[in-house]
Amino acid sequence: MRGPGRSNALGLPDKSSAAVSRVKVSADGHGVVSHAGVGMLRELADLSGLSAGVTAALADTYRGPWIYPPGAVFADLAAAVADGATCIDGVGQLCGDREHVFGPAASTTTMWRLVDERIDAAHLPAIRAARCDARAAAWAAGAAPAAGRWLHIDLDATITIDHSDNKENAAATWKKTYGHHPLLAFLDRPEVAGGEALAGLLRAGNAGSNTAADHITVLGWALESLPAAYRPDPHDPTAHKILVRSDSAGATHKFAAECRRQGVGFSFGFAVDARVRDAVDTLNLAEAWYPAIDSSGAIRDGAWVAEATGLVEMSSWPEGTRLILRRERPHPGAQLRFTDADGMRVTAFITDTPNGVVDGQLAGLELRHRQHARVEDRIREAKTTGLRNLPCHGFDANAAWLEIILTATDLVAWTKLIGFADQPDIAGCEIDTFRYRVLHVAARITRAARRTHLRIDATWRWAHAIATAWQRLRTAFG
Template sequence: MKNIATAARVIVSADGHGVVSHAGMAMLRELADRTGLSAQVTAALADTYRGPWVYAPGEVFADLAAAVADGADCIDAVSQLCGDREHAFGAKASTTTMWRLIDQRIDAAHLPAVRAARAAARVAAWEAGAAPISGDWLHIDIDATLVIDHSDNKHGATPTWKKTFGHHPLLAFLDRPEIAGGEALAGLLRTGNAGSNTASDHIIVLAQALAALPPGWRPDPNRDQDVPRPQVLVRCDTAGATHRFAAACRTAGVGFSFGYPVDARVQDAVDTLNLGACWYPAIEGAGGLRDGAWVAEATDLVSLDSWPPGTRLILRKERPHPGAQLRFTDADGMRVTAFITDTPPGVVPGQVAGLELRHRQHARVEDRIRELKATGLRNLPCHGFWANAAWLEIALAAADLVTWCRLIGFRTHPGLARAEIATFRYRVLHVAARITRSARQVRLRIDATWRWAAQIATAWQKIRTAFG
């Protein structure tokens, strides 16, 4: 029989001094200042004040974004997170001031200026080391999601296509595969009954997403062909496959890769390809063959005259996973999907299989949306429509701060750079530390027993060094 050691009782007392929890949130807050996000938002909202302010609007906006990234899901929670750390990071605005910023100051007239402020901060972040690899394609993924309203009294909340009640925002992310994450470029808050394939909404979000890119990375359809320019591709599911949106992409100088419905014409093309044994093995991201999946091009088998010149139709068939229910469009026990793209042959390695792999990676947008919902979007806390649109911008800014922090500070630490937001909060943002003051200096001493203490301290220094 084993002896059970009795643990010594821990004496608990409320007399600790200089201790601060969630110390990593200060790194995001400092990053907001160093990228100029705080100053840019202050300039954008300065005309909403009649006199001098006690707390600059950009400072309040940055506090909101950092706290939302740390896990706050409403303004009261933001105020509590910030107020509990005033002894460490200085006085913060009251809950009323934060509410006023969202309810009154960031209105429909000032939202474009806030978006421009976020774009200016992105320029600074990319110049400091968060930029994508030069020469690579930029992939913008657009998708919509539902945000449920449990109160039934928010402006713009209506019945949705899933028979729920809430809003239906349309979002655009820049895929950043080097950290298995993405940057939140743009978001359009819409009513719950907004259509999934509304071309005008996709065109608006595309324009906002391109404006959110640094000027040197934006596509220019009128540029000199001898001047190198990043190539941008927009990826959507079948909801984005409209003729107007495809034409808008062509006008903006970006490529497209849209899901395509498997209709009778596509099914006939599948039968023809089966008879001719024209399928080729699909590939994985690492370059190996994908077991049980094949791809083929059906551009010459289906009329695409109504689409922009150069549009190609790519098909994919795959064995459904065990337990999956077959659909009416599946052929011979194979699940068939299709997409269209205007990328010419020879541009993407792997030919047709490479194009299919690139389009399949659009599925990562679901991960971006899931993380954004865990970073403020799961709950729209205001009653007014434009106040909730302002909250959406704060959530997008919070997601960007986390992404830039990973790219600049943790790129060489995959365990932190590629972690889900819940894990990143636990390991980095929620770390405990102690505030000490000596020789006219304030020091933040991160818990030395914390497994990731050294990586956090190193990342903080990398961020400060990157911005000079």
């Protein structure tokens, strides 16, 4: 074997066997910290009043003075879940590793006790109220939606699989798996990835997909989680406009009536049954289809929309309910369904939005409903942020864990909306990328004049953006 510096058969330096320069590795570093960006989320929880609100909500669960305020423990849990922790033990390890920077943290046992004992069904409403107050503070600090625009609340359910087979209320699901079937509500914020998590209802695995009572409950919680100035008022025509979107699981008469009672509009997927297929045939004969549009307003090739309100009996739905159909060519390789007509895929939805409200008329209504699909991305990110695993045995404890997941989602969204509004590559990135770019950044710690200085790695591409965002958060709540 040729040694370093030897020549090959052609007499040229042998680069493949050149000595590799190695760095010395030792475990004696001081004054450094990884995952420093998590401190930004943790600080935001304090600045928005979330920590103080949760402390007030859980104060009566203590018999005496506490060592760690329950709101601080809750905030530590939410920040760690946003950073990727999937269980309470993992949260305790992450927080314990950061004590030299962000101060002492509660033990893992204390965290378990908060989730498993203190946040029970009786205290969850107060936790939701604390989250609502924090949202109001964050929106006042710069995270509010653009003025004059409708708010879109997306509802959808998902399956959380139980691999241990011993969690309370875990059951066989309609997808032939085993676990829980939570129903979630997200506020669509297209300017950032992830949206805001308004509410979530943990349900048994065998809960129905189109259970009207569950949809009504989650809608009520979602509206209560909005700041007071943004809530609907059916008796005030100047109140903020809100639209509730769901797939066909939400298309029940009771839920539609509840939306009308609450003063919010609706846009629900609708089953393509025999009546709808007959309407499609009539529309085809009349050539009554109009081109669909994409998000930029341009005509979408191979897709058309039409209204079938007068062709299908709709009297059982709230007054003004409209039935809109979409016809499109299936993408290459897609398998046709028996509801497809003439090789075209047909989908349907109902809405109570009248003409002239949405730009683009029918095509605009169809585009707005189609954007409900973004909720799938919200749920996928939530599963990457703790929802993939419910770590507790008790149902109430897992409901508390779900509330922590929703809080973590909000902290990330508010950080992006306030701190990174001018950084679309960060504001628009998904949670895994956000962790890599922001939360997992390394820093060096220095102390002078009784103050701790966190010096973010200057060679990191997003170092300046992170430092600027941190200062923006402090200024916004100052």
